[in-house]
Amino acid sequence: MEEIPSLPETLQRLETIIQAQGLDRSQLLDPAELATRTALAEDTVRTLLAGGLPPSDTVNDRARARISTLAKVYLQRSGRRMSDLAADISRELGISENWARQICEGRKVPNLEITHGLAKYFRVDGGETFFTAPADEALNRALQPVLHTLEKPENDPVQALMNRYGVKGTDLRTHGSMTRRQLERLLEGVFRSVLPEEEDTDR
Known part of the structure; x- marks a missing residue:
């Protein structure tokens, strides 16, 4: 199995290709788009793209923030209400609507089983690690298909x-x-x- 490069290496290889081929860096490395794809804060993505360090946080912090972000994006795109989403997740995962709502609003931390179920519900790459991986790893994972296609x-x-x-x-x-x-x-x-x-x- 091919070893996945670190984020700094990924960014360096992308930068080399961008300069060699005259590509539009803002199109390939759009912070807003990458933030949406990773459920990271856009400021965090910009910091990481510039070679900065990821924010200091805990696994619980990451899970709450990313689930909340993903839920907000889902509601904006679907035009549905939080109550609808909570009801869906309640039925899918066998938890109460109140508990589902608190999780989607980032007020409660789900256990591993529920996190796994949320990854399937939202169809995210990486399973539960989508919600728990450090920010640099999450961004790096999202950039791998771009790097692979260009290389x-x-x-x-x-x-x-x-x-x-x-x-x-x-x-x-x-x-x-x-x-x-x-x-x-x-x-x-x-x-x-x-x-x-x-x-x-x-x-």
């Missing part, structure tokens, strides 16, 4: 192209670097270059 683009050429041209979403939404039509023409050219030409059946 080995042959494994995901479309994603590599999207990263190269600053396109975040797989739905081809652009963020100022290319129009949708430009991206479609780019991908069309790539596909034509790697796919065999069709034979003319009329001859």
Whole structure:
């Protein structure tokens, strides 16, 4: 199994690629997006990206904060209420709605079994360690797919192209670097270059 690099090494390797290929660092290492993906505070992500140290906290502090953050993001995206979320988690995990609400609001620390259930409910990577890993490890885990794609683009050429041209979403939404039509023409050219030409059946 390939050893996972430390966060400083990951950032150094990403920085080398960004400079060598002229990539947009703000697109690849967007603190707001990474904060959402990791349930870390955006200020913490910015500090870590700048080479700073993670905040001093306890496992309980991390779990409360990240579960609360994840719940808030879920409610904002879904348009649901906290009472709805608490009711869902109550049914899924077999706990009272009051207990579920206090956990989602960051006021109570769940036990390991409930933490595991929350990881499955919210479909987060890393299982319960998503909530308990130190901030630098959490950010490093989120950056590994980016590093892997950029270092080995042959494994995901479309994603590599999207990263190269600053396109975040797989739905081809652009963020100022290319129009949708430009991206479609780019991908069309790539596909034509790697796919065999069709034979003319009329001859």
